[in-house]
Amino acid sequence: MKKIFLVPHTHYDVAWAFSKEDYFQINEGILEAVLKLMKEDSEFKFCLEQTFLLEEMERRNPELWLGLKEMIKQGRLEIVDGQYLMPDTMLPGGEVLVREILFGKRYCEEKFGVEVPVAWAADSFGMNAQLPQIYQKAGYKWLAFRRGAKAEIMQSEFIWEGLDGSTILTHWMPLGYRAGLFLDKLEESFTALDKYAATHCILMPCGSGSMPIQPEIPRAVKEWNKGHPDIEMNIATPGEFFRSLEKEEKRFEVVEGELFDDELAEVFPQVCTSRLWLLQSARECEDLIIRAEEYATFAWLLGDKYPSAELRQAWEKILFVAFHDIITGCGVDEIYGEVREIFSLLKDKLSSMLSHSLDYIASRVNTGGNAVVVFNPLPWRMRNWAEVDLKPPAGWKEEIGLKGEHEAIDVQLVKVKRDGEGKIGQVRLGFAVDAPPMGYKAYEMVSASKVIKEGIRVERGCVETPFFKVIVNKENGILSVFDRQGELLLEGNELFIDDEIGDLYHHRSRFGDLIKSESGEGLEYGSFKPRSFHIEEGMLQTKLVFESEYYCLTWPYRLKERFPPSLYKYKMLDVRKEVLVYRDIPRIDFITRVDNKHPNIRLSVKFDAKIERKVYSRETQFGVVSEPTEYCNRVTGTRSSGIPNFLSWFDLSNGTRGITFMNRGLPANTIDGSAVYIRLFRSVYGLSADGKAGPLVPTPDALELRPYTFEYAIYLHDGDWRQASAYKQAQCFRHLPQCIQANSQGKLPGEFSFLKLYPDNLVLSTFKKAEDSDEAILRFFETRGEATLAEIELFREIRRAVVVNLLEREERELVPEHNKLTLKVKPFEIVTLKLTL
Numbered sequence: 058m059k060k061i062f063l064v065p066h067t068h069y070d071v072a073w074a075f076s077k078e079d080y081f082q083i084n085e086g087i088l089e090a091v092l093k094l095m096k097e098d099s100e101f102k103f104c105l106e107q108t109f110l111l112e113e114m115e116r117r118n119p120e121l122w123l124g125l126k127e128m129i130k131q132g133r134l135e136i137v138d139g140q141y142l143m144p145d146t147m148l149p150g151g152e153v154l155v156r157e158i159l160f161g162k163r164y165c166e167e168k169f170g171v172e173v174p175v176a177w178a179a180d181s182f183g184m185n186a187q188l189p190q191i192y193q194k195a196g197y198k199w200l201a202f203r204r205g206a207k208a209e210i211m212q213s214e215f216i217w218e219g220l221d222g223s224t225i226l227t228h229w230m231p232l233g234y235r236a237g238l239f240l241d242k243l244e245e246s247f248t249a250l251d252k253y254a255a256t257h258c259i260l261m262p263c264g265s266g267s268m269p270i271q272p273e274i275p276r277a278v279k280e281w282n283k284g285h286p287d288i289e290m291n292i293a294t295p296g297e298f299f300r301s302l303e304k305e306e307k308r309f310e311v312v313e314g315e316l317f318d319d320e321l322a323e324v325f326p327q328v329c330t331s332r333l334w335l336l337q338s339a340r341e342c343e344d345l346i347i348r349a350e351e352y353a354t355f356a357w358l359l360g361d362k363y364p365s366a367e368l369r370q371a372w373e374k375i376l377f378v379a380f381h382d383i384i385t386g387c388g389v390d391e392i393y394g395e396v397r398e399i400f401s402l403l404k405d406k407l408s409s410m411l412s413h414s415l416d417y418i419a420s421r422v423n424t425g426g427n428a429v430v431v432f433n434p435l436p437w438r439m440r441n442w443a444e445v446d447l448k449p450p451a452g453w454k455e456e457i458g459l460k461g462e463h464e465a466i467d468v469q470l471v472k473v474k475r476d477g478e479g480k481i482g483q484v485r486l487g488f489a490v491d492a493p494p495m496g497y498k499a500y501e502m503v504s505a506s507k508v509i510k511e512g513i514r515v516e517r518g519c520v521e522t523p524f525f526k527v528i529v530n531k532e533n534g535i536l537s538v539f540d541r542q543g544e545l546l547l548e549g550n551e552l553f554i555d556d557e558i559g560d561l562y563h564h565r566s567r568f569g570d571l572i573k574s575e576s577g578e579g580l581e582y583g584s585f586k587p588r589s590f591h592i593e594e595g596m597l598q599t600k601l602v603f604e605s606e607y608y609c610l611t612w613p614y615r616l617k618e619r620f621p622p623s624l625y626k627y628k629m630l631d632v633r634k635e636v637l638v639y640r641d642i643p644r645i646d647f648i649t650r651v652d653n654k655h656p657n658i659r660l661s662v663k664f665d666a667k668i669e670r671k672v673y674s675r676e677t678q679f680g681v682v683s684e685p686t687e688y689c690n691r692v693t694g695t696r697s698s699g700i701p702n703f704l705s706w707f708d709l710s711n712g713t714r715g716i717t718f719m720n721r722g723l724p725a726n727t728i729d730g731s732a733v734y735i736r737l738f739r740s741v742y743g744l745s746a747d748g749k750a751g752p753l754v755p756t757p758d759a760l761e762l763r764p765y766t767f768e769y770a771i772y773l774h775d776g777d778w779r780q781a782s783a784y785k786q787a788q789c790f791r792h793l794p795q796c797i798q799a800n801s802q803g804k805l806p807g808e809f810s811f812l813k814l815y816p817d818n819l820v821l822s823t824f825k826k827a828e829d830s831d832e833a834i835l836r837f838f839e840t841r842g843e844a845t846l847a848e849i850e851l852f853r854e855i856r857r858a859v860v861v862n863l864l865e866r867e868e869r870e871l872v873p874e875h876n877k878l879t880l881k882v883k884p885f886e887i888v889t890l891k892l893t894l
Contacts, residue, residue, distance in 0.1 A: 059257045060301065061247060061281075062293040063237050065091075065274055066104045066264040068179050071142055072392040073266075073382040074744065074752050083267045084110055085118060090270045092124045095133060098275050102292050103128075104135045106177055108161040109142045109377075115168070129169045135294035137201075139165045139173030141373070145381040146181045146188060147317075147703050148329060148336065148724060150343050151678035151887075152822050152836075153379050155863050156372055158195045162864055163828070175295045176225075178202035179234045180266075181381050182325045184316035187679045189219030190887055195863040199299040201228045201260065205316030214255035214302060215310045220680045220842070220885035226299065226309070228260055229253075237263035240277040247288070256305040260298045261290075315682055325385075326725035326736065327564045329703075330659075331759055332386030332393065333738040337722030338400040339378055340705075344792065345407040346371050348434055351495075351824045352414035354833060355811045358853065358894060361417045363826050364410060371407055374399045387561040387751070389744060390758040415795055418497070421803035427502040428807075429459060432795040433492035436814035436821045436837070441789045442598060442639055443490045444471055445796035447502065449481050457484050458505035461491075462808065465507040466500065467640075469597040487598055489641035490794045495821070496810035496852075499799070512596025513640050520592065520599050524643040525773065527601065527636065531590040533575045534603035534634050538645070538773065546773055547716065549664030549733075550634060550647060551575045552585075554607065557659040557739055560746040561759060564659065564739070572658065573607065577617070584611040584622050585632075601636040607655070629655035644786060645771050652764040653740070660737040661727070664718075664771070668711050669731045674778050675707035676787065679822070679838040680885040681778070686728040706787035708778035709733065717772040717783040719790045737767050779841050785817060813850040818843060819882070827891055828865055832857075835890045842884040849878040849890075857893035865891060 067087050070080055091103050105111070105125075115122040128134035140161040144154060165171050176197040178184060183205045192200055200217065206229040217227040230236065231253045236246045243261075250259050263274060274292065281290045317325075329336060350368055357363040378396060382388050419430045427450055433439040449457055459468050472485040492498045514521040519528050525546065526539040538547040554572040559565035573579035586606045593600040607630035611622035631652040638645055649662065674683045706719045707726065718726070718733065727734040740761040745751035770790045774781035814821060818841040825834050839845050855873035860880075862868060871880055871890075882888055 059251070059259060059288045061259045061261050061288065061290040062298040062301070063261050063263050063274070063278060063290055064104060064293055064295055064298070065102065065270065066106075066234065066262055067268055067270070068234055068264065068266045069105070069107050069110050070266055070382055071107075071109060071377065071380050073388045074754065075389075076391050077395065080267055081110075081113055081117075085114065085121065087267065087269055088114070088125060089121060090272075092121065092128065094270060094272055095128055100292060101275060102133045102135070102294050103270075104137045104294055106136075106138045106179065107140060107142050108136075108164040111168075112164065126169060129171060135175075135296055136165055136169070136171060136173050137175045137177035137295050141376045142380045143178070143180060144376070144379040145384050146178060146185050147183045147325070148384050149339070149379040150704065151187065151191075151838075152347060153343060153375060154191060154678060155195075155836075157376050157379065158191070159828070159864060160372070160376065162195065172196060174198040175299060176200040177295065179230075180204075182328060182385060183321045185678050186220045186315040186682050187677060187885070187887070189217050189225045190221050190223035190679070190885075191863065192225050193223045194887060194889070197225065199227070199295075200225050201230060201295055202316070203230045203233050205318055205321060206231075207318050208253075211253070211312065212255040212310060213250070213253035213260075215312045217316070218311055218313045220314070220682070221883050221887075224311070226302065227312075228298070228302075230260070230262060234262040235265045237261040238265050238268070240271060240273065243277065243281060255309060256302060256307050258298060258301050258305065260295070315677070324562055327559065327739060328385045328387050328562055329724045330736040330739045331561045331741060333722070333761070333765065334763075335384065335386050335393070335396065336724055339384055340722040342375055342378075342400060342403045342407065345404065345411065346375060347823060348792070348795075349407045349411040349414065351434070352411060352418065352432070354824050354826055356414040356417045357826060358833070359418065359421055361414070365826065367406065367410060371403055374403055386759070387744065389754050390756050393758065411795070412797075415797050416799075419797055419799040420801045422497070422499055422799065422801055422805045422809075423803050423807065424499045424799050424801050425501055425807060427798070427800045428499045429502065430497050430499045430797055430799045431490050431492050432497045433490070433495060434792045434795065435788055436495045436812055436819070437785065437817045438494055439490060439492045439789060439794060440642065441490050441794055442487065442642055443794045443796050444485055444487045445798070446483060446485050447798050448483055449502070453481055454479065456505035457481070457486065458503045458507055459486065459488060459500040460503045461498075461500060465503060467507065467509045467597055468505065469595045487595070489597065489639070492794060493808055493810045494814070495812040496808070499807040509596040513594070513599045513638065515592055515594050515599060518592070520601060520638055522638050522640055527638055527645070529590065529601045529603055529636060531603075532587055533577075533585065534587070534590070534605060534632075535575060536636060545667065547664060547666060547771065549662070550636065550649075551663045552632065553661045553663050553734065554579070554630075554655070555659040555661065557657050557741060558746075559739070560741050560743045560750065561756060562745060562750040565746065574663070575605070581614045582611065583607065583609045584617070584625070586622070586625055597640045599638055603634045605632045606630060607632070609655075629653070643772065644790065646790070647767075647769050649737075649767045650764065651737070651767070653738075653761055656740050656760045656762065657742065659739045661734040662737060662767075662769075664733045664735075666709050666716050666731050666733050668709050668714070668716065670709055670711055673707055673709050673728060676704040676784065678704070679887050680840055681784070681842070705791050706783060708783045710777040712777055714773070714775055715777055715781065715783075717774065717778065717781065717786055718769065719772065719787045720769040721791065723767065723769060735769060738765065782817065784820065784840050788820070809852070810850070811852045815848040815850075816845060818845060819847055822887070833892045833894055834861075834865060835892060836888065838887045839882045839885055844884055845882045847880050847882045847888070851876045851892070851894060853894045855892055855894060859891045861889050861891045863887075863889060865889070867891065
């Protein structure tokens with residue numbers, strides 16, 4: 058007999074088409090009605106998703122909360138997913154996803170005494186390839202999800218296998234979470250679901266986003282059972298469905314890797330490039346809190362107070378922003394005022410917290426006098442560019458230099474301020490840092506007597522470093538990169554303006570996309586107008602600066618090669634493009650500033666990589682995945698689709714050579730042959746243009762009529778991304794060294810490591826104080842897909858070491874040797890250790 062598990066539920070949006078307060082009021086009323094129905098009908102059951110709502114209910118309506126608690130105790134109200142809030146699983150970093158689960162599941166255990174076995178990803182834009190491992194290590198047994206399955210080849214029940222080989226029994230919702238919403242169409246829903254069902258058990262969610270409960274559900278179920286004696290329908294919870302599913306003893310199909318279908322490949326790159334400021338700030342705050350937490354932990358181990366409450370509050374705000382309809386930018390304008398306030402507060406508080414910890418650590422260092430202490434946030438030795446603002450001691454007149462352990466190092470004067478008497482008030486120095494793993498190095502301040510003998514060469518507009526030669530076209534700002542022998546390796550950094558009349562979800566164009574490019578392609582009427590070009594020469598860092606403007610109308614319109622425009626009208630863009638190259642670092646950095654006054658456009662920057670491949674590799678949460686570039690070519694003749702990049706880097710290689718593209722908050726790109734388009738932003742005016750993806754609500758703030766700064770970089774390398782350790786270059790670009798001025802007589806030496814991870818395919822995720830004890834939590838992951846013997850070295854003796862899960866529950870004990878620890882790590886495995894130091 059087929060058995061239908063009808064699951065009454067409501068999907069809680071903390072913010073989307075309405076505000077946070079609106080949704081609280083809506084859901085408070087829904088839960089009051091649910092509780093009333095449960096009291097009237099002892100057979101009625103319901104499920105809730107996210108603990109943020111429960112926490113708010115506990116604080117604001119304790120009577121209702123106590124009623125819900127009793128129903129949880131009776132097993133009639135099931136908490137599914139149980140995360141703090143339901144994040145998007147593709148855009149936030151891996152550590153953010155872990156904390157959503159950690160905060161939510163701890164609340165469920167502490168307040169209700171329940172485990173949450175069902176992960177319920179009802180509304181995320183896809184499912185990243187490491188979720189099976191994350192779910193397994195967070196104590197989930199089963200998963201139900203909505204988006205990302207390839208409907209033409211998949212059954213609704215299967216075993217999902219992640220990058221590391223972890224598996225979880227999974228149900229895909231073929232009709233979404235509204236399958237049983239329309240009680241008069243249950244027959245249609247059953248027929249559709251039955252086509253995909255792998256067993257006789259059929260899950261039919263009966264609800265929607267913040268949808269009032271239908272009190273006639275019990276009657277509809279009874280009527281169904283009267284009319285279908287061979288198909289039993291019961292009001293149930295997701296847990297009951299999965300327990301019955303396991304009793305079927307069926308050998309389920311195994312599905313590997315990321316769940317991201319063609320529909321999402323069309324939609325998500327458009328969604329996540331709307332309100333681009335949002336993801337830029339989210340990335341910045343994610344990095345800030347992880348750095349602040351790590352250095353607060355080292356400072357705590359040196360004797361400082363650990364800021365538990367402050368970090369908790371900051372994490373809760375980051376988890377709020379990571380909610381799937383907030384971080385993707387697809388909500389109404391009203392909700393993003395609060396988000397801007399959150400970012401402003403986080404940047405201020407976390408920067409202050411980080412500065413305090415760095416100052417505390419520096420005060421324990423014997424700097425040998427006035428010095429610059431450079432902190433390396435990565436677990437391997439860092440070679441990177443750093444700039445520091447210094448105030449020389451009173452009376453200092455000479456230019457300032459820096460001295461390492463044995464001799465002065467090469468420094469470049471970036472900026473200097475002198476008073477009326479010629480005394481130096483403040484100076485900014487740039488230099489190539491060579492700092493030990495997850496530690497610091499003190500550079501003594503000395504008189505700048507050293508002369509740089511070999512540096513970057515600039516000759517007739519060509520900039521030459523030890524790694525390559527760079528030329529920027531003075532007329533259009535397009536970059537050309539050659540190797541030392543003169544072979545052209547890369548061209549681009551060219552702006553492309555596309556037509557955009559879509560909404561927050563979908564790209565639409567009135568014609569074949571292109572309005573204008575910096576090389577002159579596109580419509581005849583508009584043009585870019587070059588304003589200036591100059592080279593800021595330096596021996597260690599050189600900057601090429603090109604400025605231009607874009608006008609919608611020029612005269613003459615046609616035959617522009619013969620008759621250059623002499624009249625420009627309706628300026629829409631101000632552009633400043635900076636290209637930075639270094640003597641000691643094989644990376645090219647780009648800073649592109651755009652002041653946009655042009656509505657309804659999509660702005661991209663194009664590079665010709667001189668490489669054509671059908672597959673590219675990109676960073677995912679806790680690992681790397683490879684994907685086909687064909688995702689870019691869904692619509693013939695346009696660049697309307699895009700490949701999601703999501704995190705901080707992707708790599709295009711042909712086995713002999715390759716290019717790693719890195720970014721700070723640019724989540725989408727398109728690859729078309731050898732051309733790579735990095736999406737900068739989309740300017741749209743509505744949440745939905747068709748009334749299907751969402752309401753027809755105007756979103757003038759999403760027109761992006763504001764100044765933007767975009768930061769990205771490239772790394773040209775031999776071999777593929779593994780051979781080039783592309784992830785290390787991306788980590789160096791994302792996590793710059795921290796520099797502070799200090800003069801202290803502490804006991805710590807001038808160069809020191811707090812933590813070392815070896816080999817370098819192990820990437821640090823977090824180092825923090827444990828939730829329930831005075832122990833430290835170390836989390837890292839393997840990123841090359843190789844079995845590895847991990848070697849860990851701490852600056853203090855490891856008295857006890859235990860492997861724990863993501864909830865910090867102990868699993869097995871390890872045997873440390875003084876301050877060192879070794880253990881075997883599987884390909885792409887996430888490892889969490891609890892250390893007594």
